[in-house]
Amino acid sequence: SFKLTQPPSVSVSPGQTASITCSEDKLGARYVSWYQQKPGQSPVLVLYQDRKRPSGISERFSGSNSGNTATLTISGTQAMDEADYFCQAWDSNTGVFGGGTKLTVL
């Protein structure tokens, strides 16, 4: 069955680049969205169609999707980026979320 796999956690030092992956067979053939969720808050869309940023989202957020893996990249990571990140894709008409990755900025 269609399942999106994310690493449970990623750590990064301030100012460095963080990469969060989302994997599934032939994921590159589908569009992937990414959400940021901070504790006690609703999710926020940070990327859609693999690499497009909604209005108001920092240029530090970028994305790619090829083969079996989509990647969310955060450049110049800041303390404010510490959050849970979820990828989402579609299997026919069913939305599927990845299990989420906790990004820690050390």
Place this chain on the structure above:
Amino acid sequence: QVQLLQSGADMKKPGASVRVSCKASGYTFMDYHIHWVRQAPGQGLEWMGWINPNSGDTNYAQKFQGRVTMTRATSISTAYMELRRLRSGDTAIYYCARDLGIQLGHDYWGQGTLVTVSS
């Protein structure tokens, strides 16, 4: 500005039903699908389905088929999600979210509604 305002927290006993509302403002309600997503305590996001406010068409995740109904009231720009035969595993925050475009993602989210199922 676009806003999705959800109903307040609710507590139900096992076997009961719950209905959560989601009132949209700041855009044309009929133009964007509304999705429902839930999040159990400390867990990830789970997609439940969507409703097309224009036609009333719905699409539910297979896991919830037969237990969930999504409806809308166009005159008051409000979407509803009813979940029946509640069990403890349904305890979660339920979110409504607007569709950016067909299968493109959810660009605006409600504040969430905590539903607690407990005897």
